[in-house]
Amino acid sequence: MSIPINTTNGRTIDLADYVLNGNASFSPSRIVTLNASDVNIPLKVKIAVLYGNEILSACTFLIYTNAKVCLKDTLAHASNAVQQCVNTGENMSCAYTCNNGFVFYGGNFTRKVKCSGMNVWKPSLYPESCLKYELPAYFVKFDVTYNLNTLASNCVQNFNALLKDTNATIGSNIDSFCRLLDPGKFIIDSISSSASTFKIITTFRGHFVGDKHQNNRETCINLLEVSSSRSFVLPVSSIQCSDNTQAAVTVDTFGNTEIGYKCNGSFLFLSSEFGDMCVPCPAGRYFSTHTCNVCAEGLYQDLPDQSVCKSCGTNEISRSDGAACISRCPPGFASTDGFTDCQPCERDSFWINATHCETCPEGYGTVENGVLHKSGCKTVCQPGRYSQTGYTPCEMCPLHHYQNLEGQTSCKECNYNQRTYKTGSINSSECIIADIPNCDRTVLTGCENGNTTFQNHSAFCVCFEDQRGSRTNDRQGQMDTTVIILITLLCISVVLNISLIIRNCRQSSKQQTEDRNHGNIDRTPNVVYEHVGDTSSPYQELGKLDVSHNYNHM
Known part of the structure; x- marks a missing residue:
């Protein structure tokens, strides 16, 4: 997907606009802001449609931000330089000027890049950074051969260490020898020695400090070479060797000299319209064999003045200037x-x-x-199984369903009058016609007009007589009869309880009347209770009264 921008601030898009329906998740986020910093850097986006926490489907794509106008913010940063840009209609020109003490590789102090519209910059989107330069120094190199009265191999290590310790003394001796020429102070930069039978060959490298006249310096070195006295390079007359012997040392020759303006270490000598200068290798290059070499494919160097290149990461390639690596198509693309x-x-x-x-x-x-x-x-779901995605984990097709294909998200349903007797059916032949009941009045009690219908792949009977509700079988009729009988018995029980209460009340009232009539005479009757067996009456008599009156006290 390509998104155009016309300003540095860019634009904001809502990824939900690209989802037709459903519950979706968005990565890195639903709202994405694209600006000048995103140009030429694709953004990976993922939209997933969810069912609960399960991903039903997902779409991954790249959003490329394309500038439709010249945007200076899309240019790479140039270190140690000042940028000045000018618009000319739809075009733009940016000039880079190095800070004091810095220069572009090649010796220039200014560089320009131009945009001709649609944010196409030439010569490159990646302007060079400015490098700190040095002025060349007048370097001197000469070899001195020393004679020993013993094998030099036993003494070379100690002798070289001694020369290094006394290099300031040797430099001062040369200054004194050439003081009338005033070539500037001589500094020894390095000393290295090697042994050859009874001789030690030592190479001295150094330079003159300051900006004294070149001819005077050349004359100084020439005089040293032809001088009959070589004591200025002989700080000692003997040296103790590794075998604990003392060896005498004298100067044999002084020569093989090299002189002239050169650069120190890994700096390169440049002669430009602005003068001679020394500059390090820029980013994207490395120093080797007195030159700056471009980093090979798959390597880069983001720093100046380096002797090796770094390796790009996995799935990366070198940028055109070798100063960085850029990603290839990201994983998944x-x-x-x-x-x-x-x-x-x-x-x-x-x-x-x-x-x-x-x-x-x-x-x-x-x-x-x-x-x-x-x-x-x-793994895709096998026949007889399904899932929300069509892939594992899968579930078996439920009863009355089947699936004869693999990788499906649902199962096929049997005909309305068919059913299966197990889950995970894989063919329509497993859908069997359901048993159909005989819907006559023996099944539908009191119903003359019944018929068979199907619900959830099961057959049952319904009654259409007088458009009453349906009785599916005689069990329903029996249930209705049972309810009526229970209600009748409940009513009889209530009536019996009321009758008993009335009878007890009458008997109690009669007894109280007789007691008032007799006064204090003992009229206590003889009551005999006899057991009464079950009768056809819904209830039983409580007992039998045998009353005899005693009138002796009357």
Whole structure:
């Protein structure tokens, strides 16, 4: 996807606008802001459609930010320089001027880059940084051969150490020898010695300080070379060797001289219209064999004055200037050249490298594009099974359903009058016609007009007589009769309880009347209770009264 911008601030997009429906998640976020800093740097985006916490489907793609106008903020930063840009209609020109003490590699102090519209910059989007330069020094190199009265191999190490310790003395001796010429102070930079039978050959390298006249310095070195006295390079007359012997030392020759303005160490000598100067190797190059070499493909160097290049990371290539690495098509994406027009690996494939995606093994697939590894290939659901994605983990088709294909997200339902007797059916032949009942009045009590219907793949009877509700079978009729009988018995029980209460009340009232009539006479009757067996009456008599009156006290 390509998103154009016309200003430095860019634009903001809502990724939800690219989702038709469903609950979706967004990475890196739903709202994405694209500005000048994103130009030429693709943004990886993933939109996933969810079912609960499970990903049903996902789409991964790259958003390329393209500037439709010249934007100076898209230029790489140039160190140690001041940038000044000017608009000329749709075009733009930016000049870079090095700070004091700095120069571009090649000896210039200014560089320009131009944009001709559509943010195409020439010569490059990556202007060079300015380098700290030095003025060349007048370097001197000469060899001195020393004679020993013993094998030099036993003495060379101690003798070289002694020369290094006394290098300031040797430099002062040369200054004194050439004092009338005033060539400037001589500094020894390095001393190295090697042994050859009874001789030690030592190479001295140094330079004159200051900006004294070159002819005077050349004359000084020439006089040293032809001088009959070589004591200025002989700080001692003897040296103790490693075998504890004392060896006498004399100067044999002084020669093999090299003189002239040179640069120190890894700096290169440049002669330009602004004068001679020494500069280090710029970023993107390394110093070797007295020259600056471009970093090879797959290597880079982001710092100046370096002797080696660094390795780019995995899936990266060197930038055109060698000062950085740029990413190839990111994992999950590929293209013909592995760099431009990167497209996600299609569904049912996985990423190998920036130029190749490989198809999943047979029987495997993916729920999204841009899969990074072979492990992202999932087994498809086998016939008789399904899942929300069509891939593992899968569930068996429920009762009265089947699935004869693999990799499906649902199961097929049997006909309304068919059913299965197990889950995980794989063929329509497993859908069996359901048993149909005989819907006559023996099943539908009191119903003359019944018929068979199906619900959830099960057959049952309904009654259509007088458009009453349905009685599916005689069990329903029996249930209705039972309810009526229970209600009747409840009513009888209530009536009986009321009758008993009335009878007890009458008997109690009669007894109280008789007691008042007799006064204090003992009229206590003889009551005999006899057991009464069950009768046909719904209730039983409470007892039998045998009353006899005693009138002796009357």
